[in-house]
Amino acid sequence: MCVWLAYAGPLDTEIRGSLLPSLGLIVGELAISVSDTRLWLAAGEALILACVCLLLGIWVSRKVGLLASDAPASETIGVGLASGLAVLTVGWAALRSGGQSAFTPVAFGFASATVLAVVGWRRNSVTKQRAEVALTAGSGRGSETRPPGTKRLVLASIAGAVFIVAFGFLFGATMAQSPRDGVQPVEFMDEAFYAVLGDDLAKTGVETIYSPAGVGDLPDLPSQTWYHWGELWFASAAVALFGTEPMFARFAIVLPILLLAAASLTGTLVRRVTGTSSLGAYVFGFGACLFLAPLPLVAGVFFGSWAVGMLFGITLYGLAAVVALLAMYSFVVRPP
Numbered sequence: 001m002c003v004w005l006a007y008a009g010p011l012d013t014e015i016r017g018s019l020l021p022s023l024g025l026i027v028g029e030l031a032i033s034v035s036d037t038r039l040w041l042a043a044g045e046a047l048i049l050a051c052v053c054l055l056l057g058i059w060v061s062r063k064v065g066l067l068a069s070d071a072p073a074s075e076t077i078g079v080g081l082a083s084g085l086a087v088l089t090v091g092w093a094a095l096r097s098g099g100q101s102a103f104t105p106v107a108f109g110f111a112s113a114t115v116l117a118v119v120g121w122r123r124n125s126v127t128k129q130r131a132e133v134a135l136t137a138g139s140g141r142g143s144e145t146r147p148p149g150t151k152r153l154v155l156a157s158i159a160g161a162v163f164i165v166a167f168g169f170l171f172g173a174t175m176a177q178s179p180r181d182g183v184q185p186v187e188f189m190d191e192a193f194y195a196v197l198g199d200d201l202a203k204t205g206v207e208t209i210y211s212p213a214g215v216g217d218l219p220d221l222p223s224q225t226w227y228h229w230g231e232l233w234f235a236s237a238a239v240a241l242f243g244t245e246p247m248f249a250r251f252a253i254v255l256p257i258l259l260l261a262a263a264s265l266t267g268t269l270v271r272r273v274t275g276t277s278s279l280g281a282y283v284f285g286f287g288a289c290l291f292l293a294p295l296p297l298v299a300g301v302f303f304g305s306w307a308v309g310m311l312f313g314i315t316l317y318g319l320a321a322v323v324a325l326l327a328m329y330s331f332v333v334r335p336p
Contacts, residue, residue, distance in 0.1 A: 026173060028267070032091045033172035038245065041251035042164045046243045050081065050164055050257050054157070057084025060110075064117040066330060073149060073156035074282055075271075078264025081160075085234065085261055089319060092234040096205040096240070102229065121183045163260050168252040191315070194228055195246035198235030198254075230319025231258060258322055263289040265325040266310075272332045 033039055058080035061067035067079045087110050094107035101107075201207070207229070231254050238249040263286045270285030271277060290311045296304030306316065314321065 009149070013167055025147075027298050029173040032167060033169050036172070039169060039252055042244055042248040045167050045238060045244060046164050046168055046253040046256060047161055049253060050237060050260075051160070051200045053088055053257065054080045056087060057081055057086070060084070060087055060114055064113055066333065070149065071278070073152040074264060076153055077156050077160055078261060078268045079326070079329060080211075081257070081261040082265055082322045082329075085258065086230075086317060086323055086326065087114075088237070089230055089234045092237045095238075096233075096236070097207065098205065098236060100205075101207055101233075106267060111290040160264075161271030164256040167256040169261055171255055190253070192247065195235070195250045197228075197230045197238050198250060199246040200230055200285065202239035203237035228318050228320075230323070231255070234319065255314050255318075257288075258318055259310065261322045262310055262314065262325055263287075265322065265329060269325065269329055269332065272329070 022051040054077065058067065058076060058212075061083040062069060063077050066083065067076065071079070086266045090101075090103040093101040093103040097104070097314070120156060183229045192325060231250070233255045235246070235249045240245045242249075244253065266289035267282035267285035270288075274281055291309040293307045293313075294307050296307050298304060310317075310321065
């Protein structure tokens with residue numbers, strides 16, 4: 001990019017004239033976000049939730065046979081984080097709503113499958129464990145304190161933590177997290193709307209397809225409806241557990257974690273489908289998830305203009321994108 005900007009062509013001069021001010025604006029907005037202590041606090045909370053999701057997801061996905069114990073570190077991060085997000089979100093929704101959430105049947109299914117997997121795993125592994133103990137005793141060697149690939153998994157986890165914090169600040173800059181000149185501008189009204197809905201779930205635990213619009217019911221106009229259930233419940237967990245402000249919970253905690261899970265799963269799928277262990281294939285899939293925008297099949301429709309890479313598309317699809325990728329991964333590793 002630096003080489004391209006240095007080229008002194010007439011067209012490039014015109015493009016640079018429009019690009020450089022935009023870059024300067026982004027840098028200025030990013031500086032405001034970085035100086036906001038609330039965003040740093042939210043970044044720490046994001047890392048705590050991401051760690052919980054990762055550890056829970058790795059444990060569950062390995063027990064049910066979705067993730068191999070010797071899987072690459074990048075695959076472990078993607079599958080573990082995605083699985084943990086799904087399990088933690090539906091479990092929180094079921095508990096916080098008192099069993100009234102639409103996610104309660106899903107939470108029951110996850111819990112049942114995990115219990116059955118754990119029981120079956122324990123029964124099938126008794127003989128194997130005894131054989132390993134006998135082999136260790138006979139060879140005179142102590143058992144390994146760290147499984148193979150632990151160092152790589154730790155390094156991948158650190159890289160994931162950096163990703164979450166960095167994109168939390170990026171979303172803070174582009175979505176105008178901090179007040180500017182005494183006001184709080186946002187790119188589009190839905191950002192604040194969904195953030196407030198997550199806060200409502202944290203306070204009430206009640207799901208409804210209707211939500212107040214800030215004004216009373218207007219004659220001849222339908223009530224507002226809302227969706228994005230998954231990320232709203234996940235955001236409500238951050239609000240309830242840490243007392244995070246709704247906008248910070250959504251854009252500095254929830255969306256960066258979802259984005260990392262989606263990009264990691266996409267890179268993993270590219271390697272799985274192509275049958276390669278190449279790091280380049282993983283990086284290609286990871287980057288394609290972030291920046292490659294789908295082409296609208298029907299021109300001129302309203303949502304056709306919203307086709308963007310998952311870097312900003314995650315604000316539209318949220319947990320649904322992660323679950324869809326996790327389902328694709330499941331079909332690849334465990335075909336029906």
